[in-house]
């Protein structure tokens with residue numbers, strides 16, 4: 687795991703329809719120590735996905751710096767794993783081979799990568815699904831596979847863009863419980879983008895509220911772990927923090 691640093695990050699797009707430049711990210715600085723879980727929330731269009739795509743190296747930044755473990759990011763790389771809302775699994779590969787794909791790209795031999803894949807599938811309670819194909823799984827299971835596939839690549843930073851947005855509310859809470867448990871076990875550095883304030887607070891050590899391409903506020907979440915919904919649903923500290931973040935997002 688490595689730290690992530692954003693230094694005066696900026697992004698300007700050229701909007702071909704309007705024929706003008708649009709500033710999506712103005713001046714964002716953020717320090718995420720190794721092993722910290724940071725959620726980023728904010729209204730639609732505030733620049734959440736733009737930040738994540740720049741950290742992933744999918745789009746270039748227009749100004750400032752992105753540092754992973756102190757090293758500048760210049761493009762995509764295996765040190766950053768990405769999980770999107772769409773599951774993006776390979777439909778022609780079994781679950782085991784999907785999870786073993788990252789290690790395969792790193793040249794890990796078949797027996798060893800199968801072992802790694804099985805270890806990560808076990809972490810998400812998916813051992814029984816190893817030989818199935820993605821279209822034989824529910825949406826919730828596909829997203830679990832997506833998460834462990836990213837983790838099996840042992841990224842220094844895990845980037846998650848609304849990964850649970852397309853599953854039903856009940857499954858979503860189960861996935862949040864699981865991600866919280868997996869984070870505690872493995873302690874990856876995580877940037878988690880979401881519209882859902884309770885989700886952001888439940889998962890994170892810190893919630894960053896973004897507004898119009900800038901950081902509006904950072905809220906620490908000192909709620910004890912392990913965190914499970916059965917306990918937090920009625921927890922006053924959780925409710926207070928969620929309300930605090932919610933009013934910040936509303937004012938953004």
Ligand SMILES: Nc1ncnc2c1ncn2[C@@H]1O[C@H](COP(=O)(O)OP(=O)(O)OP(=O)(O)O)[C@@H](O)[C@H]1O
Nearest residue numbers: 699700701708710729730731732733734735736737
């Ligand atoms: N490829 C692009 N070309 C031009 N403008 C863009 C492009 N991508 C994003 N934008 C603009 O940049 C701003 C930030 O967009 P971004 O998708 O990062 O926001 P977001 O907070 O992730 O939104 P949402 O929550 O709706 O996904 C918006 O004004 C958007 O219209």
